[in-house]
Every structure is written in C-alpha cells, then in structure tokens.
Amino acid sequence: MKLFDLHCDTAGECLNRKQPLYDGDLHINLCKGELLDKWCQLFAIWIPDELIGGAAEEYFEKVFLNFKNEISKNKSKIKLCNGFEDLQSAVKENKCAAILTVECASPFADSDGIYRAKEHGVKVVTLTWNGENELGFGCQSGSDSGLKPLGKQLLKDMERLNIVADVSHLNRAGFYDAVSSGARVVATHSNSESVLLKTRTDSEDKFFSCRRNLDDEQIKLLVESESLIGINFCRSFLGDFGDDGFEAVYRHMAHVLDLGGENVLSIGSDFDGCEINPELSGIDKIPVLQEFLHKKGFGEELIEKIFYKNAYNFFKKVLQS
Ligand SMILES: [Zn+2]
Numbered sequence: 001m002k003l004f005d006l007h008c009d010t011a012g013e014c015l016n017r018k019q020p021l022y023d024g025d026l027h028i029n030l031c032k033g034e035l036l037d038k039w040c041q042l043f044a045i046w047i048p049d050e051l052i053g054g055a056a057e058e059y060f061e062k063v064f065l066n067f068k069n070e071i072s073k074n075k076s077k078i079k080l081c082n083g084f085e086d087l088q089s090a091v092k093e094n095k096c097a098a099i100l101t102v103e104c105a106s107p108f109a110d111s112d113g114i115y116r117a118k119e120h121g122v123k124v125v126t127l128t129w130n131g132e133n134e135l136g137f138g139c140q141s142g143s144d145s146g147l148k149p150l151g152k153q154l155l156k157d158m159e160r161l162n163i164v165a166d167v168s169h170l171n172r173a174g175f176y177d178a179v180s181s182g183a184r185v186v187a188t189h190s191n192s193e194s195v196l197l198k199t200r201t202d203s204e205d206k207f208f209s210c211r212r213n214l215d216d217e218q219i220k221l222l223v224e225s226e227s228l229i230g231i232n233f234c235r236s237f238l239g240d241f242g243d244d245g246f247e248a249v250y251r252h253m254a255h256v257l258d259l260g261g262e263n264v265l266s267i268g269s270d271f272d273g274c275e276i277n278p279e280l281s282g283i284d285k286i287p288v289l290q291e292f293l294h295k296k297g298f299g300e301e302l303i304e305k306i307f308y309k310n311a312y313n314f315f316k317k318v319l320q321s
Contacts, residue, residue: 001286003041004040004266004309006228007188007189008041008270008273009272010271011044012044020073022077026272027272027281034077040096040099040312045060045064047103049104049138052106053134057106064120084320087315087316087319101166102125104128106134110150122163125164127147127154127178134150135154137171139169139172144172155182156182156183159182165178167185168268186229189232189269190237193210193211193215196210196238199240214229220260228310229265231253232269234270234276235277245279246288249293263310265310
C-alpha cells in the first residue's frame with residue numbers, strides 16, 4: 001500500500017492542539033502511517049489570513065520549530081526531505097518521506113523572502129489562502145483581479161529556484177497568472193467544480209465550495225501542463241453532507257479522468273485541515289478507499305498512479321533539479 005499525499009495541516013495541529021506526531025489524536029500520525037509500505041507526505045504550514053509580514057513569519061517559525069522537534073523525536077519513522085536522494089532513502093528505510101510546504105506565502109512576501117523559504121527547505125508555496133494577501137487574491141476575497149506585482153515577481157523567483165507554485169485557494173485570475181508564468185504549478189488540494197455543482201443541493205457555502213474547486217477549463221489546463229491535481233477529502237468540497245465519502249471521491253476522480261487527467265490525478269487529503277466524512281477521516285482509511293475504488297473498476301495500475309506514482313514522478317523532477 002502506497003501513498004503520496006499532496007496536502008495536510010498536521011504540522012500546525014501538532015503545535016496548536018499540542019499533539020505528538022507519533023501517536024497524536026490527529027488524522028495523520030506516524031503510528032497510523034505504519035500500515036503504508038511507501039509514504040511520501042507534503043506537510044503544509046498554514047498561515048491564517050489575518051497574519052501578515054513579521055507576524056506571519058513569526059508564526060511560520062513557531063510551527064516549523066515544533067515540527068522539526070517532532071521529526072527529530074521520531075528519526076526512525078520520518079525524514080524531512082530536501083533532495084530526491086533524501087526521498088529515495090526515506091522510502092527505502094520505510095520512513096515517511098516528509099516534504100515541507102507553506103500554505104499562504106505571507107511569511108515570504110518581500111523581495112528576498114523566497115530565499116528564506118528555500119533555506120527552510122520549502123518545496124511548494126500556496127500563493128494565497130482564501131483572502132487577500134501581499135501577493136494576490138484568494139477565492140473568497142471577492143476580487144476578480146489577478147496576482148499583484150509582488151506575486152508575479154515571486155513566481156519568477158520560484159521558477160528560478162525550482163519551488164512549485166500551488167494554485168489551490170487562488171481566485172480564477174490568479175490561477176491563470178500562475179499557470180502562464182513559467183513556474184511549475186500544482187493544485188495540491190482541489191476538486192471538480194462541475195461535479196460539485198451537479199451534486200450539491202444545499203445552498204450553505206455552496207458558492208465558496210465551488211470556487212475552491214477547479215472548473216473544467218482549469219482542469220484541462222493543468223492536464224496540459226503536466227501538473228498535479230490532489231483530490232481533497234474536505235466534506236463540503238466533495239458533495240452534500242452525507243454524500244461526501246468514498247462515492248463522492250470516486251465521482252470527482254472519474255471526472256478528472258474523463259478530462260484526460262490520468263497522469264495528473266493525485267491525492268491532496270487536507271487531513272487535519274478540515275472536516276472529513278468518517279469514511280475518510282484518517283490516513284488509516286486509505287487502504288479501504290483504494291479497495292472501494294478497485295471495486296468501482298479502477299485497475300491496480302491506475303490506483304498506483306493516483307495514490308503514488310503521478311506525484312512521485314512530478315516530485316522526482318522537482319527535487320532532482
Ligand atoms: Zn487549504
């Protein structure tokens with residue numbers, strides 16, 4: 001059983017809920033992860049929208065320090081990967097191969113901020129969260145504007161430094177700016193807007209949930225760009241309450257596949273970052289989900305691509321260069 005998961009908020013939750021990474025009461029812990037033969041995990045440090053400038057950087061440092069301490073307490077179980085060799089050896093030694101990301105780039109939103117991100121080993125930067133920040137406008141900001149000059153400059157620097165731009169959470173105009181920038185782009189944790197429009201009947205936060213997902217044109221563009229789309233387990237981005245478990249994940253996956261996404265479809269669980277249907281609520285549920293998809297007709301090769309290989313191939317290129 002293999003998993004390469006593009007997004008979780010476990011690092012922040014370890015600090016904020018005072019939970020240990022080893023066996024904390026979280027969607028992800030290292031004990032639960034033991035049932036996976038190969039496990040690569042992007043760990044995001046999420047920066048709340050209200051933190052800007054120095055306060056954002058201070059918060060990042062706090063979460064990062066706590067996360068590093070958790071990793072050093074569990075050296076036999078997890079390794080923070082800086083290059084592809086780290087990832088290869090972690091996988092070989094049956095450890096969780098951890099990759100650091102930042103969700104909302106406010107801590108690094110100045111002319112040399114991206115170098116500090118690089119020094120910390122950040123490999124993926126989600127440009128905004130839901131609101132506005134120094135770089136651009138999130139999907140809930142109410143703005144239709146594209147990226148700000150600092151956001152465009154950051155993308156150029158990221159391209160040069162080989163840091164991946166994550167377009168999940170951006171508004172539509174920002175998405176198109178990022179995809180046309182030349183930087184490597186992924187949508188680490190976003191589903192299909194058209195599937196959600198068809199299946200969500202309740203009106204509560206429907207508009208926002210749809211905006212957090214990708215429309216068909218965006219999905220096709222990410223397919224063409226040889227990007228990645230991580231399917232998010234957040235209940236409100238999957239379907240109506242109660243219709244937001246395995247069947248809903250299958251629906252979103254099948255739609256991305258219909259749009260040609262066999263080589264970009266991945267997992268972006270959002271574990272420890274949102275409310276999740278009990279069917280999916282933890283890394284220990286991954287084998288059951290795989291079995292479900294198999295019964296729905298997904299072959300073994302396809303399941304391996306979605307849960308591991310697509311993301312592995314992508315990050316092999318990122319970490320090698
Ligand atoms: Zn998120």
